[in-house]
Amino acid sequence: MAKGMFEDFEILETIRMFQEEHLDVRTITMGISLMDCAAGSADETCRRIYDKICSRAERLVAVGEDISREYGIPIINKRVSVTPISQVAASSRTTDYAVFARALERAADNVGVNFIGGFSALVHKGYTDSDRRLIASIPEALATTEKVCSSVNVATTRTGINMDAVREMGEVIVETARLTADRDALGCAKLVVFANAPEDNPFMAGAFTGSGEPECVINVGVSGPGVVMKALERCPEADFGELADTIKRSAFKITRVGQLVAREASRRLGATFGILDLSLAPTPAVGDSVARILEAMGLERAGAWGTTAALAMLNDAVKKGGTMATSSTGGLSGAFIPVSEDAAMAKAAADGALSIEKLEAMTAVCSLGLDMIVVPGDIPSNSLAGMIADVMAIGMINSKTTGARLIPAYGKKVGEWVKLGGLFGEAPVMAVSQAGNDAFLRRGGRIPAPLQSLTN
Amino acid sequence: MDEKNSHSAFITVIGHDRVGIIAAVSTLLAEAGVNINDISQTILQENFTMIMSVDLSKATLDIKALADRLEAKGRELGLSILIQHADIFHAMHRI
Numbered sequence: 001m002a003k004g005m006f007e008d009f010e011i012l013e014t015i016r017m018f019q020e021e022h023l024d025v026r027t028i029t030m031g032i033s034l035m036d037c038a039a040g041s042a043d044e045t046c047r048r049i050y051d052k053i054c055s056r057a058e059r060l061v062a063v064g065e066d067i068s069r070e071y072g073i074p075i076i077n078k079r080v081s082v083t084p085i086s087q088v089a090a091s092s093r094t095t096d097y098a099v100f101a102r103a104l105e106r107a108a109d110n111v112g113v114n115f116i117g118g119f120s121a122l123v124h125k126g127y128t129d130s131d132r133r134l135i136a137s138i139p140e141a142l143a144t145t146e147k148v149c150s151s152v153n154v155a156t157t158r159t160g161i162n163m164d165a166v167r168e169m170g171e172v173i174v175e176t177a178r179l180t181a182d183r184d185a186l187g188c189a190k191l192v193v194f195a196n197a198p199e200d201n202p203f204m205a206g207a208f209t210g211s212g213e214p215e216c217v218i219n220v221g222v223s224g225p226g227v228v229m230k231a232l233e234r235c236p237e238a239d240f241g242e243l244a245d246t247i248k249r250s251a252f253k254i255t256r257v258g259q260l261v262a263r264e265a266s267r268r269l270g271a272t273f274g275i276l277d278l279s280l281a282p283t284p285a286v287g288d289s290v291a292r293i294l295e296a297m298g299l300e301r302a303g304a305w306g307t308t309a310a311l312a313m314l315n316d317a318v319k320k321g322g323t324m325a326t327s328s329t330g331g332l333s334g335a336f337i338p339v340s341e342d343a344a345m346a347k348a349a350a351d352g353a354l355s356i357e358k359l360e361a362m363t364a365v366c367s368l369g370l371d372m373i374v375v376p377g378d379i380p381s382n383s384l385a386g387m388i389a390d391v392m393a394i395g396m397i398n399s400k401t402t403g404a405r406l407i408p409a410y411g412k413k414v415g416e417w418v419k420l421g422g423l424f425g426e427a428p429v430m431a432v433s434q435a436g437n438d439a440f441l442r443r444g445g446r447i448p449a450p451l452q453s454l455t456n
Numbered sequence: 457m458d459e460k461n462s463h464s465a466f467i468t469v470i471g472h473d474r475v476g477i478i479a480a481v482s483t484l485l486a487e488a489g490v491n492i493n494d495i496s497q498t499i500l501q502e503n504f505t506m507i508m509s510v511d512l513s514k515a516t517l518d519i520k521a522l523a524d525r526l527e528a529k530g531r532e533l534g535l536s537i538l539i540q541h542a543d544i545f546h547a548m549h550r551i
Contacts, residue, residue: 005542008496008507010549011466015538069520072540256547
């Protein structure tokens with residue numbers, strides 16, 4: 001036709017997806033290697049960390065805004081992820097690692113990003129001395145900063161689960177909740193315990209830049225639960241084959257948007273084009289919910305029987321459409337089911353339709369773990385550790401990434417709501433098993449790596 | 457793909473129909489050196505919808521400045537006026 005390339009409906013579809021269906025680029029995350037920032041003192045290390053981030057990410061926010069303007073694509077967050085600080089700080093001869101978190105915070109403030117990830121340690125097989133110092137500093141680091149995110153990898157499929165680290169992370173979460181009790185345990189929303197943590201994840205709170213990554217890299221996370229939901233609402237009678245095709249077509253378009261943004265951003269910033277994360281990431285905004293997709297598929301609420309199957313199909317179809325659209329996939333690439341960040345998920349939990357046990361089952365087939373789940377403030381650290389161990393086991397056995405982001409709401413009981421604010425949303429305190437596990441966790445050591453054949 | 461379309465963009469005008477919309481938008485574009493390749497318009501769900509394919513190769517403003525002017529004109533006329541680089545449509549609608 002005369003316009004050369006496009007039909008009117010295609011142009012209007014794009015505009016509708018951006019303006020009405022919440023399609024957006026959730027994050028452009030610049031990964032920066034800090035390996036050359038290690039120095040013999042904490043002061044010098046902090047100075048190098050600050051200088052390097054400020055110089056590498058100087059134009060990140062401006063470039064993101066330019067791209068957003070030129071293509072009409074909403075780009076919600078610009079972020080930075082760095083080399084795990086336990087590696088960068090190892091030679092600094094200090095025990096208080098919170099100073100490095102505060103250096104990261106100052107750098108984030110300077111370049112104008114809303115989160116910076118990488119106050120992290122990888123201890124799936126064992127601790128270095130530096131890992132121990134970092135983990136011990138997490139509560140203070142998260143209590144004295146706003147933008148710094150922390151993650152600890154405690155398990156992999158190849159090495160098993162470090163149960164000493166699992167037990168310790170239960171204690172770290174309790175202490176973080178205590179130190180941020182005046183903010184509804186907000187510190188815990190910025191702390192992820194991982195199995196099989198990816199080195200190129202653009203999403204917070206679990207983003208860090210792994211040692212296999214280039215000097216400076218752009219990773220992009222796109223999100224479009226609203227687009228998928230609206231597409232499904234347009235075919236209420238479709239069978240599962242048609243449903244999967246509809247999701248795949250939406251995922252293709254969503255991913256192509258991300259690829260365009262990632263390519264442009266990396267070119268303009270002089271950074272390597274890293275990966276696109278094919279995740280459906282909800283936000284508390286109405287219409288931007290994974291739970292609503294499940295409802296559009298025909299489930300009355302998230303948590304109804306059939307939820308696990310629905311999520312498995314959704315996740316698989318998103319990946320199939322996404323891998324057709326780009327060859328640069330990576331990061332987490334799974335369906336996110338963070339309870340507090342998904343208004344319909346939180347409502348289902350409040351009404352008793354959705355339990356933690358169901359969320360654990362959903363994690364086994366498709367998603368990324370027990371994420372943004374609020375538990376009673378008086379939960380014993382070993383109960384948290386046990387929850388972490390269960391989520392790690394699912395990741396380890398299934399060769400997938402799983403994470404636990406658990407929020408003990410200080411002084412709150414089951415059913416009370418906790419408002420975390422902003423993208424973190426709000427959620428009710430969920431009930432947890434009261435049965436003890438102290439003797440189990442006291443054993444310590446490592447759960448051995450699993451067999452990878454005989455997989456039934 | 458990028459090279460071929462590096463100067464093409466689409467302008468979308470959505471809102472209530474009234475006299476002089478095309479004149480207002482095309483005057484603004486002419487002043488900015490933007491060539492109009494094609495215009496189509498329809499009424500969609502009671503909304504006037506106009507899509508223009510434009511060439512920015514001789515434009516005196518960059519696409520961001522143009523977007524600002526078009527938005528301001530849209531506010532003046534009570535319409536939504538968007539300009540988007542053509543690459544976004546290629547990315548989403550062509551394999």
